[in-house]
Amino acid sequence: MILITGPLWSGKRDFACRLLGCGREELAAQAVWDAQELAAGCDDLEALAERLAGKEVVILTEVGGGVVPTDPQVRRDREAAGRLGCLLAARASCVVRVFCGLPLVLKGEL
Template sequence: MDLIIGGAYQGKLDYARERFHLEAEDLAFYENGYDTTRRCLCYLEQAVYDAVAAGRPFELPPLRADAVVICTDVSCGVVPMERVQRLWREEVGRTVCALARRADSVTRVFCGLSLRLK
């Protein structure tokens, strides 16, 4: 599994498409769940938000061995005043930490440039 993190609109999806030769049919965008038969789970933070807002723990869907997971880094900036937003931010952080431990590679994308962390 490969994890790609970075801020909003920094080029994570473009990087993933190029690096892993992903086509449109490989991409799974969150819509009340993921199609886990697809190789790339896009914008994991949205799935985390839905779980937190519903008051339930986030559970990572089963991943393929060759999965690519893209997650927007929501940890930077001003700490939100709303409780749900703060809990979401914390849960995203815990989730990417757990994914990073399991991942074969972790890449941060910033300003369209990739930096391999693992």
Template sequence: MIFVTGPMFSGKKAYLKKLLTLSEEEFEKQVAYDILEDVGKTTDIEKLVTALREYRAVILPEMGSGVIPMDEKALQLRENCGRLAVRLAEEADTVIRVVCGLPQVLKGKPEDRQ
């Protein structure tokens, strides 16, 4: 699995589309993204990790920088994102952080997983 993370709206999805060279339909089937709602609602990170293992790639935004939320739901989302990111990074063959549209390979080699 490829795990792509980075700040919101930093080019993660565009980078992964270019890397994997999948059709839009294939991308929708093989890549988990737009999962923040599930992350915020879960009480079982391991169950979510198990479900996400089925995908070729997972995109999850970084949520650890900035102001700590006062709202309980926003705080839970931030904490869950952090915990999930740690577990996905452990499970993934390749981990890439995208900032300003530029990839930083943190683990593995992206070309090995295409």
């Protein structure tokens, strides 16, 4: 599995499309995006990470780099997204961070 991460609107989906040789309309069939949303309210992040690790590409938006929300549930969801990112990165053969449309390989090779 290739994990693609980075801030919101950084070019993650466009990079995934180039990597997979598909258009945006075909991306859903080949990749999981917005994986951080799956972490929200998830009771078993390990099981979720195991399920996602079977996909070809997983896209996870970094959500914890800003102001700490006052709402406790939003804080828990952000923490779950961060923990899911760690679990996915450990399972991934390749981790790529995309920033300003530029991919930076953090682990493995493309």
